[in-house]
Amino acid sequence: NNSPVAFTVTAGSFGYPSNVFKVISREDGLLYCLRRLDNVKCVSNKICAAVNETWSKIRHAGICQFHKCFISQRALFFVHEYQPGGKTLKEKYLDHGGKPQLLQERLLWSYTTQLVAAIRTVHANRLACRCLQPNHILRTSGGRLRISCVGIADALEFEARKSLAEIQREDMVCLGRIILSLATRTMITPSTNEETLRACGIFLAQHYSSDLHALTSALLSKPPSVYEVCGIMANHTMDELDNAYATCDAYSNQLAAEYESGRALRLLLKLGFVNERPEFGVNRQWAETGDCYVLKLFRDFVFHQADETGRPILDLGHVVTALNKLDASDTEKIVLASRDGKAILVVSYAEVANCLENAYSELCAVSSEGQPTYGGETTADQSEMTHYG
Amino acid sequence: NNSPVAFTVTAGSFGYPSNVFKVISREDGLLYCLRRLDNVKCVSNKICAAVNETWSKIRHAGICQFHKCFISQRALFFVHEYQPGGKTLKEKYLDHGGKPQLLQERLLWSYTTQLVAAIRTVHANRLACRCLQPNHILRTSGGRLRISCVGIADALEFEARKSLAEIQREDMVCLGRIILSLATRTMITPSTNEETLRACGIFLAQHYSSDLHALTSALLSKPPSVYEVCGIMANHTMDELDNAYATCDAYSNQLAAEYESGRALRLLLKLGFVNERPEFGVNRQWAETGDCYVLKLFRDFVFHQADETGRPILDLGHVVTALNKLDASDTEKIVLASRDGKAILVVSYAEVANCLENAYSELCAVSSEGQPTYGGETTADQSEMTHYG
Structure with missing residues (x-):
């Protein structure tokens, strides 16, 4: 039910040959991440249904949303939210040659907070992430982390039926490994030997605060619950919250400015449909008289200003002011003059707006569809249109 | 140095006759909130300088930023960030006749978290808010709180020199009063009598969780420090953080869509300047030949499509697709045909884009300024232009 756009072959990180596809759904036209696992024998349709039931309701900004899993063509498929422009923590911080730079402590706390926030939501729903490895965590724009691949381990190891306490405890240990990996820029896995672990721990203690060292040590030895961790790092959570608020405000301000251009665009689209419309039959109304004549003169007023010597004036401020007043x-x-200067009209912006509305709705009435259509070439264009219309 | 836009007379909430003005700064053209206090004798220029020094560097999304205070015309002025569309907590929740609705516990925690976040930043800078009253806290869109009037008490009571611990402790008690006020929809002030306080406390205990009741009681009796409060409410902070992340993501998605219309708008503005430009001297180039002819046919291609019977087709999808490909x-x-069907051109979007760029830069070269200008009528329009250009 999906058409592939691009795909990557991963090295079977779940113990099976697997492919990842970026797909467009035929159902809603949106992008998704489709993961195909081959040779999986232990997962039945019943297991898929159970996993869908539990995971599809988990929503969190720090998790690539699980949509569904299903069996098809003797392979197991998982559909997750697609996150554009993401790099995994492994690609971003751990795949390096030579001596990497030390990450700022502030950044480590931000990442830790984001992961704890996501884990908290998962654990509160009596589930566990089971995929907290640097190669399964995406870092997207703005330094935001998203845990991908949730639900996959639940399907593959459904029969193993580990206890909830056990898998949640494993999540917390994995969190400790991620912090230690990022702090030391070294990939720490469950099979990393004691000596390396000790050396990394010492490095962390030397280069970062005792708070961070204590938390990491606790997570790696006697992991506290995610709620206990929330209490321990409350002040860092507040820092992250302050940043998130500031980001929201910045976005909100940018959005207000961009909505302005959206309004101006809609007017220009209408003017574009109406102005200079050739009179090719159907309706004589579209000759250059009446409403359309006013609109043509208004277009000249907006775009074709000239100074006393006849040199064109390109004043964007004038264009925007005029469009805002029209809106x-x-x-x-305002005074609208014909090009030969013989006809002069004095009209208000409100009257011009009226003319535009009339002309546009008349055009809609005579058009082949009766209404503007949205038959763009691709789905992506259609989704854009909802913002233009 | 500021021109007033609108003003409100407040009932002298700082013990002096005061007016609040919404002003546009002549320096940066932005809106500010200007507060005038008359008959203030105890504040000198030296005190203003000291207050400016400490408060102007405090930045937090939950605080209406303090910009400066100064003495002029024998009055004391304060300039703060202007927050559009805000209502005070008092106006929104406490000025009611009759039986008000109970606020959701979730909302109370969100407000508490936001206030604690702001207080934490202030206290960490060895200052205190000293204005935590429902009539000085604005609620703006999206349920965001902003503490206004910071720094005013510091100027007015500069000589009193209360200890930092004391005024920070007062902040925490004020926070307790605000929570209790909102939970009971009753204005609680320092002069509220014991009996009312007890009744309100019982009401809170009956209608809200023990967590909220315990926190409020603690704040009103033996106030913990703001850092201790952070630890106590860590889990609620995480809830707020989850919401903030989700809001950021939603804004980010909307913004991506709106940027699309910004791109389309810029193209239409250029086309508007170039197309149908009357040939009134200066430069024969602007006759309908060459680049301009291609652009005119392209405009017809974009906006003036017709079906086989000659009825106009209003297909916004076609317009957007064409503009995106042009961009x-x-x-x-594409095939561009003249209206009489005699001339037919086959050009690529890239070639049309080239024509547009050429025609536009030629127009810029012959225009009276040599460059598009931004001389809009008002400052607001100018600030919009930076997003269009």
Whole structure:
């Protein structure tokens, strides 16, 4: 039910040959991440249904949402949220040759907080992530982490039925390994030997605060629950919250500015449909008289200003002001002159707005569909249109 | 140095007659909140300088930023960040007639977390808010709180020199009063009598969780430090963080969509300047030949499609697709036909984009300024332009 866009072959990180595809769903036209695992014998349709039931309701900004898993063509498929522009923590920080730079402590706390927030939501739903490895955590723009691959281990190891306490405890140990890996820029795995672990621990203690060292040590030895960790790192959570608020405010301000251009665009699209429309039959109304004449003169007023010597004036401020006043149906009067200067009209922006509305709806009425259609070439264009319309 | 836009008279909440103005700064053209206090005798220029020094560096998304205070016309002025669309907590929740609705516990925790986050930043800078009253806290869109009026008490009571511990402790008690006020929809002030306080405490205990009741009681009796409060409410902070992340993601997605319309708008603005430019002297180039002819046919291609019977087709999808391909200088070829059907051109989007760039830069070269100018009518329009250009 999906058409592949691009794909990557991964080295079977779940113990099976696997492929990852970026796909567009035929159902909703959105992008998804499709993962195919071959030769999986231990997963039945019943298991898929059980995993879908539990995981599809987990929503968190730090988790690539699990959508569904299913069996098809004798392979097991998982559909997750697609996160554009993501790199895994492994690619970003651990795949390096030579001597890497030390990461800032602030960044480590931000990542830790984000992972703890996601783990907390998962554990509160009586589940465990079971995929907390640097190669399964995406870092997307703005330094935001997203845990990918949730639910896969639940399907593959459904029969193993480890206790919830055990797998949640493993999550916390994995979190400790991730912090230690990032702090030392060394890949720490369950099979890393004691000596390396000790050396890494000493490195962390030397280069970072005692808070971070204590938390990491605790996670690796006697892991506290995720709720206990929340209490331990409350002050760092507040730092992260402060940043998140500031980011929200910045986005909100940018958005306000961009909405302005959205409004101006809609007006220009309407003017574009209406102006200079050739009179090719159907309706004589589209000759250059009446409403359309006013709109043509208005277009000249907006775009074709000239100074006293006849040199064109390119004043974007004038264009934007005029479009804003048109959008607001301002009562201010303007003088529209024909190019030969013989016809002069004094109209308000409100009257021009009226003309535009009339001309556009007449055009809609005579058009082949009766309404503007949204038949763009690709799905992506269609989704954009909802913001333009 | 500021021009007033609107103003409100407040009932002298700092013990002096005061006015609040919404002003536009002549320095940066931005909106600010200007507060004028009359008859203030105890504040000198030296005190203003000291307050400016300490408060102007405090930045937090939950605080209306303090910009400066100064003495002028024998009055004391304070300039703070202007927050559009805000209502005070008092107006929103406490000024009601009759039986108000119970606020959701989730909302109370969100507000508490936001206030604690702001207080934490202030206290960490060895300062205190000293203005934590429901009439000085703004609730802006998205349920975000902003503490206004910071720094005013510091100027007015500069000579009193209360100890830092004392004023920070007062902040925490004020926080307790705000939570209790919101939970009971009753204005609790320092002068509220014991009996009312007890009744309100019982109401809170009956209608909200023991967590919230315990925190409020502690704040009102033996207030813990803001850092201790962070630890106590760590799990609620995580809830707030989860919401903040989700909000960021939603904004980010909306922004991506809106940037699309920004791109399309810039193209339409350029086309608008170039197309149908009357040939009134200066430069014969602007006759309908060459680049401009291609662009005119392209405009018809984008906006003036018709079906086989000659009825206009209003296909926004076609318009957006064409503009996107123009923006991306796509190599796809299109057929442009003149209105009489006699001239037919086969060009790629890339070639059209080239024509547009040439025509636009030629127009810029002959224009009176040599460059597009940004001389909009008002400051607000100018600030918008930076996003269009």
